[in-house]
Structure formats: structure tokens, C-alpha cells
Amino acid sequence: MLERLGDWKRSSYCAEPAAVDIGKTVTLMGWVQRRRDHGGLIFIDLRDRTGLMQLVFNPEAGVVHAKAHDLRSEFVIAVKGAVGKRPVGTENPNLKTGEVEVVVKELKVLNDSAPLPFMIEDETDVAETTRFKYRYLDLRRASLQRKLLLRHRVAMATRNYLSENGFIELETPVLTKSTPEGARDFLVPSRLAPGNFFALPQSPQLFKQILMISGFDRYFQIVKCFRDEDLRADRQPEFTQIDAEMSFVDREDVIGVMEGLIVRIFKEAGVDLKPPFPRMTYSEAVGRFGVDNPDVRFGLELKDLTGALKGSGFKVFADAASRGGVIKALCVKGGASFSRKDLDDLTEIAVSFGARGLAWVKLTEEGWQSPIAKFLSDAEKETIVKALGAEKGDLLLFGADKAAVANTVLGRLRLNIGGRLGLIPKEGYSFVWVTEFPMLDYDETEKRFVAVHHPFTAPMEADLEKLDTDTLKVRAQAYDLVLNGSEIGGGSIRIHRSDIQAKVFEKLGIAKEDAELRFGFLLDALKFGTPPHGGIAFGLDRIMSIITGSESIRDVIAFPKTQKGADLMSDAPSGVDAKQLEELFIRLAKKVEKTEKA
């Protein structure tokens, strides 16, 4: 029999009453976590977002006791009772409220619950599929509530800090214009303009620049961004950025203010960071770690042997060098004990990242054990050993290829081996700013230059004149913040002159008319007194997932999507009525209609 809340008011959260409250009468409301029914005494653990409180029902309580007997998991109840000290010897040190209990005098059953598909427990090994279908139950678990509570506090800290530093929170449209470049857009058909589409923003990039042109000087927003690309453990199609932009600043100004923000955010999590964070240029990062998001928590750095081995008798090495590539190596301390299977795994990884194979050397008691030993002279072997500081018991891995391939392959092997050998510390936060990214890259398939960061990123002043002569050497005033090998934010100083912006579009192979069509409003705006400006965006989900030690960003998002971009709880995406399509002047292709979901 369900009862009404009536005029009952909650006097405190479950985990609030403590020893000092003994004797007080309290009114608690929450969910039945567990019932321990002794026939006589009945114990109920009552749960809300603050934690648990043990309720005691004495047999003398008559009808209240009888009602308690019928309580089941996740029933919603309200109780009135007295806070009491637990009898000596029955305290529960594992519970925040373990010294006290509430002796119940009145009980209202506000709602019942169907049997649960899984238990509401902190530690769970229930499949994500099931958890996501019943996400509301999953979210009752304390571990997830803690993460989302911290996320809230981080968002608040962000607002406070940025506001204190003169940033104004402004909203930008969610229905916006599709622009070429970058990720695939999510499109929204326009009913009022048949055949035309809005795009959901990949980021508020252009709008925040325009806000600078408007003179707001400092802007920020905690904002959803959308990218229609395949998902990963750290990638969702909709994700949240802490987005900021500042006027009349250079790189150091942005980095300075943003380090302060990061410090403030981590303080919420009880972590004291000591700025300034280390810096590294892009070329140093790629040279030493093989990637532009270096995990600097451990060594195992890449070594360049191109100079030493370019004249090698080993064709793979010599060819790589003569074609303008590089010869690089990793020296894995103690790696000579790797099994054939380990080496096969590593080779597979190397191949998956574009290598043609993986040359390895084991330095054993008997000397060089390696498929490539026979191609190398004794002098070369000595050079290698010396250059790598290699000793008996080590494993050497080589990458000889175009620089991009050799670096990526060895960089990925480094991460894998670091994990395999337990070289990566579990605790701690290692930040590094990566700066001086190249501005443009050449896309072999599209046969044109593409922006490494985005097309509005300013080149470094010193490289401006190289734009035509030595395009790939032009560095951008861009910077990424990397935490434990994960890119958690990136930004740049923007182009604020329309002539330079037009020039960059030209370099990107965007025809003048096309630039006019796609970015015309920005090019126009740039003509009307644009201040120098720059900014940054942080991935809030990624930051939260690292702070909370989560394996995937799905654990710090209340309602995440599966790898196929579906929401298992609401069953989105789904088909729509023919009438809705009609109103939008949309007809499905036949091929799609067949597989259309109801």
C-alpha cells in the first residue's frame, strides 16, 4: 500500500546525522539499499546521494515493523525516528554514519520497485549494454554519482575562475552553418528553407572569434560540440568543451590564464598542481616520443640513428635514409626476455600503424640474436649499441621509413611496451604544453594542403614569409595541453587580418568563391577592426575521465552513446513518421528504407 508524502519534510540527508545528533528526531527519505530481516529486529540501509543510514525497526513498533518486513530493494520510503548511538561492538567503521542509527517510529512507503535487472552496488561487473539500457539505475551507484558530482564542481570552479578573470559566458547557436574542413557535420534539415540544412557545431570557433570582433574581450562557454565521426573510448559524437577566447593577447597570455584554470579544476579534485607546466615543441615531441601527445610519465624515448646508419649494408636502413626518411630505434631495458609471441604482437602493432615489418635485436649472453644481425657490420653493431646505451638483456626495435611512419610506429610501440612492462606510473598527473605545431600538412589522397589545427590559426610571425616558399615548414601559433599522454585541450592565436586569412584559404586550396560562400561572414567581419585574439578549448569529458581514473569517457557522461552512436536507454536514433519527412521535403533512398528502424 503506497502512501502520500503529505506534509512530511526531509530534515537531513541520509549520511548527515552523526554522533552529535544523538537523541534528535530526524525525517529521512531515500531508497532501500538493503534489508536485513532477523524476524525480530529489521535493519534497513537507507540511501540517498550522500550515502547510507542504518534504520532499525524494533518488533515492539507493531505495524511499522510489519511494514518494514515487506520492504524490498529500491523502494522509496520516508521515516521519522530518533538518532541513536549504536550498541557497543556493533558500530560499522566502513560507513560514514557507522556510529549511529535511526530508530524508526513512523514509516511511509512512497513507492515500490520492480525487481532490479542488476544490483545497485559500487563495484559492478555488469555489462555496459545492460547498464546503459537501465542507465537510471546505473546512475544510482555511488561511484557514478561521485564522478558526476565532481563534474558539477569542476564546472562551477570553471565558471567562477573564468568569471573572476574577466571572461563573460555567452551562448552561441547550436543550429549553425555547415562549413567544409574538419570533421563530418551532423546536419539538421530546415523546414522553412526546404533543401537547406543547419549543422550542429563542431565547436563554436567562428562565433567566439566574432565575439572578439564585437569587443567582448574575453568569452567562455561550457558547451556541447558535435562531430559525426567514429567513436572511441575517449570520443563521443557529442562532447563538452570548456571554450574560451581572449583579445589583445599572445600565446603566453592564454597559457598563463589557462594554467590557472587547470590548477583550480584539479584543486576541486584535491590535487595540488605546480605551474608552470613543462613545454615542448611539436618537433621535439615527435622526435623523442613519436607522437604529438607525448606521455612523459616514463622514458623509453626514441633515438635517431639516421646519421650513423645511412650508409649501412642493410638495405632497409640505407633505402629509408636515401629516400629522405629516418632510422630510429627504441632500447627496451630487459626486453631480451620478450617471447616470440611478444615480438609477434609488437610486429602486428607496427604493421597496423603502417610499418612494413619490425626489425628487432635481442642482446643475449650469446650476443646478437636478430633476423637482421647478418646484414650489419661489427662496426655498425658497435655504433648502435653505443648510441642507444644498450646492454646485455635489452631489446632493440627499429623503425626505418618516412619520418611520419617511423615516429608513429615507434611511438605506439613505446606506449604498448610501457604498459606491458609497467613503466607507466598509476598515480600522478604529468602535463606538457606542446607548441609550434606545423600549420599545414599535405594530404596525399586529396592532393592539397590541410590545416593541422584549423584554418583560422595564425602562423608564427617568423615563418610568415615561408608560406609560399616552404609551406610545410611554417609553424602555427598553436598549442595543445597534454595530460598523461592524452590531449585534453588545444588552441591558438587566430588570424585577425583578412588579407592573411584569405591567403591561408588560398593555400588550403579553397577557391575564393568557395571561401566567400562558406566563410564569407568571417572574412567580412575581419575587415571591420578585428583585434589580435586567441583562445583554447578543453575537453571536459577527457579531463573528468582522467581525474576520476575512468577507463572511458562514458563513465563521466550521464547519458553516453555506444560505439555505434546509439543511446540504448531511449533507443535513439530511430526512424521517424513519413509526415515528418514530408514536412522537411526529405525522401529516403531505397537502400536505406529497407534497413530503417521502426
Added chain:
RNA sequence: GGGGCCGUAGUUAAGUCGGUUAUAACGCUGGCCUGUCAAGCCAGAGGGCGCGGGUUCGAGUCCCGUCGGCCCCGCCA
């Protein structure tokens, strides 16, 4: 677009070389039980193995297809 792993009671898992009636734990239901807190003890219900084909005397086990989940490559300015 591609590679890998995984789908067996509500949940997590076991299931041998294809062979009777598919196991266990937790949960659930009922009973007993006055200091438990993963309460305890006793009894019970519950699935036909993601779905669809095929091979076979016989399929959870083998084959093909398909759906779904996870990890990764490509993609993600």
C-alpha cells in the same frame, strides 16, 4: 571501409571430443530467525543457449549469414 574479442537463467560466469533432464554463485519468492551490515539457515521458482539458416541420427558446442556490445586502424581541422 577494415582487424580483433564477446553474446548461455534477472546478473556474472562454467559447459570437455557434438550425446540423456544445460551447471554454479549472486539476485528473486516463501518459511525460520532480536544486533545485522555481502546477515544466517531451510525450501522453491526461473533459461533452452542473441536471431535466422545449414550440416548431422543428434547442435549451446561445427559451418554460413545477421543483429548487438567492447577495443583498435582509417576517420576525428
